[in-house]
Amino acid sequence: MGRFWKLILIPFVVMICIGAFYLQRAIANGQLPDYDWDTQSGDEQLLENVTIYGHPIDQTGAMKITKNDTIYQNELFFIERMNGLTTHPIIEDLIEDHRNFMRGKSKELNHFYEDEELLVSVEIESNRELNQVRETDFRLAVEVFRKDTKEVNSFSVNIPNEDAYNYISLLDIRVENGNLFVITNNDTMEPTSDHPSNETRVYRLNIAGEKLISEERLLSFVGYDNNHPNEVASLLGGAEEIYSNEYMAVSVREVNEEEVNKLIVVNLKTEEQFRVDLPKDTLSQEAWIDKQSNMLYFWKSTEGGLEITPYDLSKQAVQNTIEVKLPESTFTEPRSFDGKNPGSNAIQEPYRMNVIRIHEGNAYVLSGQNPDKTDVYLHVVRLSDGEVLYKGKLDNRQKDGGFEIYNMTIR
Amino acid sequence: MKSYLKLTNFEIDRFFKIYLVLIAITVTVQIIGTIIVANDYMNRASRIMNEESLQTSAFIHNYGYFSLLNLMDSLWFFGPIAFCVAGLIFYTFFIWYRDWYGKNTFIYRLLMLPTSRLNVFFAKATAIFLMVLGLIALQLVLLYIEELIVELIVPLEFIQFTSIPQIMNAINSAYVVLFPKTFIEFILIYGTGLIAVFTLFTAILLERSYRWKGVLMGAGYCIVASGIFLSPVLISELSGNYYLYIGEIIILEVALGCIIIASSIWLSRFLLNKKITV
Numbered sequence A: 001m002g003r004f005w006k007l008i009l010i011p012f013v014v015m016i017c018i019g020a021f022y023l024q025r026a027i028a029n030g031q032l033p034d035y036d037w038d039t040q041s042g043d044e045q046l047l048e049n050v051t052i053y054g055h056p057i058d059q060t061g062a063m064k065i066t067k068n069d070t071i072y073q074n075e076l077f078f079i080e081r082m083n084g085l086t087t088h089p090i091i092e093d094l095i096e097d098h099r100n101f102m103r104g105k106s107k108e109l110n111h112f113y114e115d116e117e118l119l120v121s122v123e124i125e126s127n128r129e130l131n132q133v134r135e136t137d138f139r140l141a142v143e144v145f146r147k148d149t150k151e152v153n154s155f156s157v158n159i160p161n162e163d164a165y166n167y168i169s170l171l172d173i174r175v176e177n178g179n180l181f182v183i184t185n186n187d188t189m190e191p192t193s194d195h196p197s198n199e200t201r202v203y204r205l206n207i208a209g210e211k212l213i214s215e216e217r218l219l220s221f222v223g224y225d226n227n228h229p230n231e232v233a234s235l236l237g238g239a240e241e242i243y244s245n246e247y248m249a250v251s252v253r254e255v256n257e258e259e260v261n262k263l264i265v266v267n268l269k270t271e272e273q274f275r276v277d278l279p280k281d282t283l284s285q286e287a288w289i290d291k292q293s294n295m296l297y298f299w300k301s302t303e304g305g306l307e308i309t310p311y312d313l314s315k316q317a318v319q320n321t322i323e324v325k326l327p328e329s330t331f332t333e334p335r336s337f338d339g340k341n342p343g344s345n346a347i348q349e350p351y352r353m354n355v356i357r358i359h360e361g362n363a364y365v366l367s368g369q370n371p372d373k374t375d376v377y378l379h380v381v382r383l384s385d386g387e388v389l390y391k392g393k394l395d396n397r398q399k400d401g402g403f404e405i406y407n408m409t410i411r
Numbered sequence B: 001m002k003s004y005l006k007l008t009n010f011e012i013d014r015f016f017k018i019y020l021v022l023i024a025i026t027v028t029v030q031i032i033g034t035i036i037v038a039n040d041y042m043n044r045a046s047r048i049m050n051e052e053s054l055q056t057s058a059f060i061h062n063y064g065y066f067s068l069l070n071l072m073d074s075l076w077f078f079g080p081i082a083f084c085v086a087g088l089i090f091y092t093f094f095i096w097y098r099d100w101y102g103k104n105t106f107i108y109r110l111l112m113l114p115t116s117r118l119n120v121f122f123a124k125a126t127a128i129f130l131m132v133l134g135l136i137a138l139q140l141v142l143l144y145i146e147e148l149i150v151e152l153i154v155p156l157e158f159i160q161f162t163s164i165p166q167i168m169n170a171i172n173s174a175y176v177v178l179f180p181k182t183f184i185e186f187i188l189i190y191g192t193g194l195i196a197v198f199t200l201f202t203a204i205l206l207e208r209s210y211r212w213k214g215v216l217m218g219a220g221y222c223i224v225a226s227g228i229f230l231s232p233v234l235i236s237e238l239s240g241n242y243y244l245y246i247g248e249i250i251i252l253e254v255a256l257g258c259i260i261i262a263s264s265i266w267l268s269r270f271l272l273n274k275k276i277t278v
Helices: A002-030 A044-049 A078-083 A089-097 B002-051 B056-063 B068-072 B075-101 B106-112 B118-153 B164-170 B183-239 B246-275
Strands: A037-042 A050-056 A063-065 A070-072 A112-114 A118-128 A135-146 A151-158 A167-176 A179-187 A197-206 A211-222 A231-235 A247-254 A260-267 A273-275 A286-290 A295-301 A305-312 A322-325 A351-359 A362-370 A376-382 A388-394 A403-410
Touching (some): A002 B002, A002 B183, A037 A044, A044 A050, A078 B246, A089 A112, A118 A167, A118 A179, A135 A167, A135 A197, A211 A247, A247 A286, A286 A351, A295 A351, A305 A362, A322 A362, A322 A376, A351 A403, A362 A403, B002 B056, B002 B068, B002 B075, B002 B118, B068 B118, B068 B164, B075 B106, B075 B118, B075 B183, B118 B183, B118 B246, B183 B246
Antiparallel strands (some): A037 A388, A050 A063, A050 A403, A112 A118, A118 A135, A179 A197, A197 A211, A231 A247, A286 A295, A295 A305, A305 A322, A351 A362, A376 A388
């Protein structure tokens, strides 16, 4: 036996060291703090759909907090960890319910549409020649899952006049009366020109006939030249659902400018468009479009909390502002350590972080401070009358804990 | 079984002196490195804090915390690991060729032993694999020792992560391969290493069996094996069609890995029994 001591010693040491190492890691990850909502008023049911994303201050990796659970990326089984924590819960649900349909598909909400009968996905396919920047041969690849027959139909249509486009990105899709509307942003910049321009187009496809019926330009933006300002357009957010919305809103501002010049709303049903007639400082506020109530909400932080300005798209009229009172912020200007010169020694003080989501006529307002261990508050406000339906907080002062928030989704 | 264990012990024995040298180099260089890197940081901290009259928190804000990650980014830490990796890769070849080119063609005696020739193959693979794992275990122990040294030199308020699990969670570089985040990943990653060892051994035996023609055959075998093993990932990446979910790719990889190991063993057995020339 003495002759074999090396053969016994090495595996023994290996097992002890590696075993202890992973045991310690598992124990340490199991001790990461759990965060629970401390409800101060209102209906806890509203928390069911809320997921908060952030990262722990003393740890690396992401984390997310749901009503009943705190999940750390580092404690996940590695397949889940590789998938990351950022997949939207609606997409996660789709993958769980329609695993085969969702294979190889994008994880962006705007690629999907769902109602009682259909689940539709659209991808923009294209080819790129080796050693070329330009994409060619653009196609809309459509897959339709019929919920009653469980049948999947796929078809693809070529985008007409595709030579004119450099790049096409998908903005949104919607289905109405058996027709699929695909809204895209087409980049028409010539590779040799200094005049980038792009246009927003809508492609109307017949689902049963599997063909393109019509296409139209909704908006176009001409890039910089002597006669035109260098404008950029961005689609207004709010795509927390994958069912139809009647309106689409695009804000237009000059490159490198904060101020929004105009806000153009397109009615996708009638394809009419109009400009929202509000002062520029209101237009420049952050804004969400609510697909259910066809309202536009502008919001800005105030000293006492938050001011929300609703705008009714069907009436094209602004409504009374809603004030949301938020817990006092300790927000201060940057200061320096020696109190004198705020030069290189200055450090950024914690800043107030507000994350707002609109869901089923309610505004979910998450507020807290980054990067500081202060409590994180959630207010759910009914937008029709400003009533606070829920108020609660996450205790973020735990020893060995604390996290920074950066996003929230409402399922 | 007994002859397999005897052969494995024999193979470890033959490499043990060099192995101890690798261990000694790793321990010495890393510990000296820890002391130097930690002292450098503290020297810099005290110089800058005095010159710019900064408090601890301001210094940390501007120049960063200290953690074992600082050490891991330095050649003091990485150098010995690279040296050991190179040493073991070299030994993967040397473990066979020394038997042909060493004093009195030793492979002749090995192949004449009254036991399955495949045991020689398994013993050599086991020896390599155990020594790899041994070095990993050593490195893990060393991490704890280095953390202790760091805490002796650097005051706690300058240290970002004070426990090894925290440091391991923070790792986001090639070290993830060396220290996988979970035990299952450890098995998958080092299992892949085992596949590589078996594939290389088969290539070496092809060369030993067919000489110059065998070099091409061995290289071809390695290319085919890696092609098959990587095919699920390659097909997805090249076609841009990510049809399989990550979990399915892992299962497929495990299955392909088993197939490659089995075919390597089968081919090596054939070569050792029928084709090998001394």
